[in-house]
Amino acid sequence: MRIALAQYNYHIGNFDFNTQKIIEGIKDAREKGADLVVFAELSVCGYPSGDFLEFNDYIEKCYKAIDEIASHCMGIAAIVGAPHRNSNPKGKPLYNAAFFLQEGQIRQIYLKGLLPNYDIFDEYRYFESATEFKSLEFKGKRIALTICEDLWNLYDNPLYTINPMDELAKEGIDFMINIAASPFAWDHGGERKNMLSQNTRRYKIPMFYVNQVGTQTELIFDGGSMVINQHGEIVHEMKSFSEDFSIISLEEAFTKRGDIPSSEIDSDRKATNIYSALVLGIQDYFRKMGFEKAILGLSGGIDSAVTMVIAADALGAENVTGVLLPGPFSSDHSVKDAEDLAKNLGSPYHTINISDTNLAFEKNLKPFFQDLPFDITEENIQSRTRAIYLMALSNKFGYILLNTSNKSEAAVGYGTLYGDMCGGLSVLGDVYKTEVFELAKYINKNKEVIPANTIVKPPSAELRPDQKDSDSLPEYDILDRVLFQYIECRKGPDELIKMGFEKSLIDRILKLVNTSEYKRYQTPPILRVSSKAFGMGRKMPIAAKYLG
Amino acid sequence: MRIALAQYNYHIGNFDFNTQKIIEGIKDAREKGADLVVFAELSVCGYPSGDFLEFNDYIEKCYKAIDEIASHCMGIAAIVGAPHRNSNPKGKPLYNAAFFLQEGQIRQIYLKGLLPNYDIFDEYRYFESATEFKSLEFKGKRIALTICEDLWNLYDNPLYTINPMDELAKEGIDFMINIAASPFAWDHGGERKNMLSQNTRRYKIPMFYVNQVGTQTELIFDGGSMVINQHGEIVHEMKSFSEDFSIISLEEAFTKRGDIPSSEIDSDRKATNIYSALVLGIQDYFRKMGFEKAILGLSGGIDSAVTMVIAADALGAENVTGVLLPGPFSSDHSVKDAEDLAKNLGSPYHTINISDTNLAFEKNLKPFFQDLPFDITEENIQSRTRAIYLMALSNKFGYILLNTSNKSEAAVGYGTLYGDMCGGLSVLGDVYKTEVFELAKYINKNKEVIPANTIVKPPSAELRPDQKDSDSLPEYDILDRVLFQYIECRKGPDELIKMGFEKSLIDRILKLVNTSEYKRYQTPPILRVSSKAFGMGRKMPIAAKYLG
Secondary structure: OEEEEEEOOOOOOOHHHHHHHHHHHHHHHHHOOOOEEEOOOOOOOOOOOHHHHHOHHHHHHHHHHHHHHHHOOOOOEEEEEEEEEOOOOOOOOEEEEEEEEEOOEEEEEEEOOOOOOOOOOOHHHOEOOOOOOOOEEEOOEEEEEEEHHHHOOOOOOOOOOOOHHHHHHOOOOOEEEEEEOOEOOOOOHHHHHHHHHHHHHHHOOOEEEEEOEEEEOOEEEEEOOEEEOOOOOEEEEOOEOOOEEEEEEHHHHHHOOOEOOOOOOOHHHHHHHHHHHHHHHHHHHHHHHOOOOEEEEEOOOHHHHHHHHHHHHHHOHHHEEEEEOOOOOOOHHHHHHHHHHHHHHOOOEEEOOOHHHHHHHHHHHHHHHOOOOOOHHHHHHHHHHHHHHHHHHHHHHOOEEEEOOOHHHHHHOOOOOOOOOOOOEEOOOOOOHHHHHHHHHHHOOOOOOOOHHHHHOOOOOOOOOOOOHHHHOOOHHHHHHHHHHHHHOOOOHHHHHHOOOOHHHHHHHHHHHHOOHHHHOOOOOEOOOOOOOOEOOEOOOOOOOOOO | OEEEEEEOOOOOOOHHHHHHHHHHHHHHHHHOOOOEEEOOOOOOOOOOOHHHHHOHHHHHHHHHHHHHHHHOOOOOEEEEEEEEEOOOOOOOOEEEEEEEEEOOEEEEEEEOOOOOOOOOOOHHHOEOOOOOOOOEEEOOEEEEEEEHHHHOOOOOOOOOOOOHHHHHHOOOOOEEEEEEOOEOOOOOHHHHHHHHHHHHHHHOOOEEEEEOEEEEOOEEEEEOOEEEOOOOOEEEEOOEOOOEEEEEEHHHHHHOOOEOOOOOOOHHHHHHHHHHHHHHHHHHHHHHHOOOOEEEEEOOOHHHHHHHHHHHHHHOHHHEEEEEOOOOOOOHHHHHHHHHHHHHHOOOEEEOOOHHHHHHHHHHHHHHHOOOOOOHHHHHHHHHHHHHHHHHHHHHHOOEEEEOOOHHHHHHOOOOOOOOOOOOEEOOOOOOHHHHHHHHHHHOOOOOOOOHHHHHOOOOOOOOOOOOHHHHOOOHHHHHHHHHHHHHOOOOHHHHHHOOOOHHHHHHHHHHHHOOHHHHOOOOOEOOOOOOOOEOOEOOOOOOOOOO
């Protein structure tokens, strides 16, 4: 038996596009002699579809698409993912389902049992959890077809009370197929492989695994579909960060050998993977929104430099315009560093001095401010004036403005709402400042794309004379270590102090994080590359008073 | 038996504040001769606590608070709400629980069975659903204690597969207690009363119901706690939109008579209730954030006028500053209407003409824009310039900027990101334009607070010569009817056309709504007054392509 794995990029709600893509995949697989072609979780409508799933019309369109897809399954079988109505009047109205299509018909429907409902996942919002599981028979083989999370309940501390694969295994299974929509996080790839490998070793049968690829706004699906043999060894691994298509026979799955994945995080590949994920993140967001060109403010600092390099890689250097916006406190080197970067990339750049506009604001505010001292207000005016110029160019010429804030700044609220926090998409909002430096090093590995001075100079917002980030914030290497423990690991103050951090430092940082929720509420979508990004996967109340 | 209902306003994560408040309530109840005092759902930590529930430290603080509260339960029993750890290694780590405290001890813990996970609710994110239910014995009476949603599974099309009250009823119950955190929506109050009343009629016993009151950022909890007799009649109803405290005996609950609530929506009270909810919404947000003063832009239009009146009611007229920001296309009447409003309220107001700042932007952009025609870009510059002035005053003097956008505009994206879409809190973002007019009428019921001209003139953004909203949008009475069906009722295009709307109109409006997600993503928190507000209760993908 020959099985095709179709690792495709779907567009949420774009039924014509997804259906056509799936039908092409079926034709391709048949031409190449496959018996069965497998597509990802919720491939028909795209994942995550959000509250569109609450519209009858949306579900009807899913069924209509499945009928059309099924009509192309002649001489080949296919597995596609789509929502399925719950016929029991009790419980949520839908299931997250996999449709097995054969000879023009829906032959069988598998319902997902384990519904992730944490971090960026909220499947209980829409779906009922299945409690009965039935295997599939195809060409004399018995297949355990499962959906993504269904295989993720092997740990000592299980999140769910049932284990679908344990039920299916009772039926005497020949091999497993799992269809997934598993998003990228830099420390998740190893964990995913390890979990899938554990499953094949536990049930002593091979597995065919098909993941989505592509960006759905903030979520980056990295693909990396694979075939694992009954010994837990990866015998075939598909591309990361791009579409791919493979045909593997069941015989190969049983007989080929490979490596058992390590559960360790490959830290060497961290910067490479984050970089590739962000390139795909920008590229696919622009494509799905119907845009081609980006604009961003170039300060001469490392955040805007790294953002611009990634954007140039994603969209083409000629499609990324840098704008230098020197103000009353900008240093000469900032302008030069920014120009050098644009020249190195071969990207267009413009310069607009904001000083006169800034003065116009200050003049009109003078009757109100009188002789009150310069404070954060005047800093914010500069930042917001820049945003108006960037948005004006963006509006007039149809660019998307890229936001250049990093995760450390976003965490402690070191940024101006409606100023440097503007943008259609945040590229580095899930990348700590120390990781931005790692990305810069990776970018400059072979040649100096980012000017050395941008990397070595002390970070500064340049909104008052001789300002440095370290005037207001702890040094980034300490700050980022605390932030990682608080945000990613959810360590509380006592636990952090036990780890050796000073109480005053912890109190200061946690207060900054918790009292900045109101700012983060209004930030652009952030490309998610970690296991805990700001945005849809981290839900914090604003008007709270906890550790702040 | 005398039962005290403590309808209080809790502050999320503020354990000292909540604990103190609960202890005061216990003392008060005991002094007044109550045997039992009942507090709302998750009263110890506040509802909704969001991802703070993922911190061990947060849960530890809950237990510590409960111990302290229990130590005050001498000669009186109390029921408080708090998370409780799941001792089973399988499943989610917490339960949403009610603690029955007596003689200094935790006597019994009830676990919530039905966890709402739709609209603004996401309890499955944190909590495991209980499947076994046990009643409480107190002073010779058997009590069915349940938590909020546990009673909401009586419909023909039940959302859940279990019904906790059916299980509890088997134990021979004398009366019910339900503790809740049930947020306000203008069309929800009748439904809530009706559901509670149905429960008392089904089980033929009375119910004591305690709801939270107060605002948790966007969510407005309206209180309205009540006692219902075994005939489904409301025999005691507590205040809406403010704290309250009542003691009712079990004898009264059985013998007093009242009215069975109607399931119809009291449309007369719609404007009154929305108005009161928004007053509480502003008041409590400011209090919990530690602010006293608000600022807002006054355009002379109806949205800013209604916002200012509500804010003045919430914070005191002297604490709300209106800023007139006339620009190149502002009409004389706009300035006069805005001034008249501020004078009618007795609120401070300032005027800043934005024309010269606007010119400074246009001059610096001239080299890029050349002779390109005036378009949305120049409109946005005006709106964003205003935002800079408002934010500068807000930053310098410690005001919160109130956003004045209405739900119709927010729906179709008729607003400028980082311009009029700015603010710390959106007051009218869940109020359709036609409902804003209803609020204005309600405000002016007894005297002309809002200048008549503000109400009668055609809505305009005044960002280009002789502009009217109706140049770009359908008339609001038609627009709002379509929006209500699409947003609140989730009707798809075919269903809308069947209702009699024209296809071209539906296509146009649905496209505007769906392609504006990227703007709404970055709007301030919106005070929720309907059953489907933009924000946490409506999750839509941005880079999708459905009906747009």
